[in-house]
Amino acid sequence: MGEVAQVHGEVADGFGPVADAFRRNFTxxxxxxxxxAVYEGDRPVVxxxxxxxxxxxxxxxxxxxxxxxxxxTKGMTAFVVASAVSRGGLDYQAPVAKYWPEFAAHGKESxxxxxxxxxxxxxxxxxxxxxxxxxxxRDRLAKILAEQKPLWSPxxxxxxxxxxxxxxQGELIRRVDPGHRSIGQxxxxxxxxxxxxxxxxxxxxxxxxxxxxxxxxxxxxDVVRYERDVPLRIAIQMVLRxxxxxxxxxxxxxxxxxxxxxxxxxxxxxxxAGGVGTARSLARVYGAAAGRTGELPVAPxxxxxxxxxxxxxxxxxxxxxLLTRSRYHLGFRKSCGSFRFGSDKRAYGTTGYxxxxxxxxxxxxxxxxxxxxxxxxxxxxxARARTIRTALLRCG
Numbered sequence: 001m002g003e004v005a006q007v008h009g010e011v012a013d014g015f016g017p018v019a020d021a022f023r024r025n026f027t028x029x030x031x032x033x034x035x036x037a038v039y040e041g042d043r044p045v046v047x048x049x050x051x052x053x054x055x056x057x058x059x060x061x062x063x064x065x066x067x068x069x070x071x072x073t074k075g076m077t078a079f080v081v082a083s084a085v086s087r088g089g090l091d092y093q094a095p096v097a098k099y100w101p102e103f104a105a106h107g108k109e110s111x112x113x114x115x116x117x118x119x120x121x122x123x124x125x126x127x128x129x130x131x132x133x134x135x136x137x138r139d140r141l142a143k144i145l146a147e148q149k150p151l152w153s154p155x156x157x158x159x160x161x162x163x164x165x166x167x168x169q170g171e172l173i174r175r176v177d178p179g180h181r182s183i184g185q186x187x188x189x190x191x192x193x194x195x196x197x198x199x200x201x202x203x204x205x206x207x208x209x210x211x212x213x214x215x216x217x218x219x220x221x222d223v224v225r226y227e228r229d230v231p232l233r234i235a236i237q238m239v240l241r242x243x244x245x246x247x248x249x250x251x252x253x254x255x256x257x258x259x260x261x262x263x264x265x266x267x268x269x270x271x272x273a274g275g276v277g278t279a280r281s282l283a284r285v286y287g288a289a290a291g292r293t294g295e296l297p298v299a300p301x302x303x304x305x306x307x308x309x310x311x312x313x314x315x316x317x318x319x320x321x322l323l324t325r326s327r328y329h330l331g332f333r334k335s336c337g338s339f340r341f342g343s344d345k346r347a348y349g350t351t352g353y354x355x356x357x358x359x360x361x362x363x364x365x366x367x368x369x370x371x372x373x374x375x376x377x378x379x380x381x382x383a384r385a386r387t388i389r390t391a392l393l394r395c396g
Contacts, residue, residue: 005026005051009046009047009048010044012046014045017391018048018391018392018395021390022048025384025387030222031051032051032054033054033061033373034049034051034371036368036388037283038366038369039283040287040364041288041293046283049062049279053065053212054213055214065212066211066213067261067356067372067373068215068265068274068275068276069275070275071273071350071352071353072275072350073270074272074273075286075332075349076282076285077166077201078117078306079285079296080186080271081172081173082298082331083190083298084176090173092114092330094112095109095113096108099172102146103146107154110155111154114330115155116172117331118158118331119159120154120157120158120328121161122150122152122159123151123161123168124162124164124251124320125164125247125248125251126145126164132254135252135254151244152320158315159319160319162248162273170271182202182269183269184200197278201269201271201275203266212266215259215260217375226383227377231323233245245322245323254270257354258375260274273352278369281369282356282358282370283367285358286360288367289306289360303362306348317336322380324380325339331350333349334348335347342360342361342364343363343364343393347360348360351385355372355382355385356371368389368392370384372384
């Protein structure tokens with residue numbers, strides 16, 4: 001049993017179970033510092049934070065504390081792509097090579113934008129060693145990406161692209177944007193500024209890192225105490241430093257996840273795994289999408305398409321990288337197998353390494369965001385986020 005955390009913030013009538021579940025994460029699941037938020041359209045109904053920004057528990061988690069959220073960034077990036085589709089500059093069904101001719105090399109000429117978004121392109125790893133400095137040079141990176149050969153016949157299987165997905169999407173967006181802006185620039189100008197978000201995909205030099213929480217890896221006895229979903233097959237690959245999962249998670253080489261709060265990592269745009277922000281910001285964007293507030297630069301018809309429950313399952317559900325059943329749709333995750341979220345199949349969102357999560361529930365009009373600094377070991381469904389979103393289903 002852990003310490004009883006002092007929970008700060010506000011909860012609207014009817015959403016008390018979320019606060020109870022959030023507090024239980026500290027007493028029973030080893031939470032160090034965290035925040036959870038729920039928006040009903042543009043109205044906050046849950047906005048809570050508690051704990052500490054550091055493992056030594058000396059720096060309190062504040063209302064404006066930000067934290068790296070890894071692949072929860074993918075959802076924000078998918079909205080940027082959706083905005084390009086909404087403007088007519090991009091078509092989900094068109095070949096990527098239509099917009100980026102060099103991409104067609106080595107049998108990639110028929111890969112569609114949708115296949116790239118939905119982890120079906122066969123490009124989860126890069127054969128060349130790519131580091132943060134290479135990622136910062138977009139022209140150089142574009143050549144490396146274009147020269148990569150698919151690991152399987154594109155469109156026939158799916159395998160999660162942990163980091164490379166964002167790199168490919170970043171270059172694609174740069175090609176179709178009239179101002180040749182990056183995903184991070186578009187997000188800052190068209191999403192973060194209008195909605196007053198504390199969320200960055202590439203932290204500007206002028207932005208202080210003082211309010212960014214330090215991350216803590218879960219190891220030793222803490223794994224036994226708090227983790228119930230340790231993916232053994234993946235753990236073995238990581239220990240042996242071999243296998244497709246290990247290669248995908250370490251390509252490009254961005255450093256240990258627990259060191260992601262450093263400027264060297266956060267200053268480079270990584271649209272799939274490099275976002276830093278607050279749970280409130282995740283919930284705010286997903287709430288605007290779920291509640292159709294009209295605040296996002298995404299057309300209603302595109303939001304309908306993202307939310308559709310009747311996605312075409314034309315590839316096996318087995319994920320070659322995550323070694324579990326997965327379902328992707330236009331850059332977002334959908335419920336699949338034992339991983340369920342939201343009130344029905346229309347819900348969509350993305351999870352992040354260690355446990356962060358953001359999703360939209362169009363049926364209820366709710367947007368959800370959760371972020372923390374103790375990195376869990378589950379592949380998809382961290383127990384802490386699951387506890388809170390289960391409680392959310394009892395609210396309203």
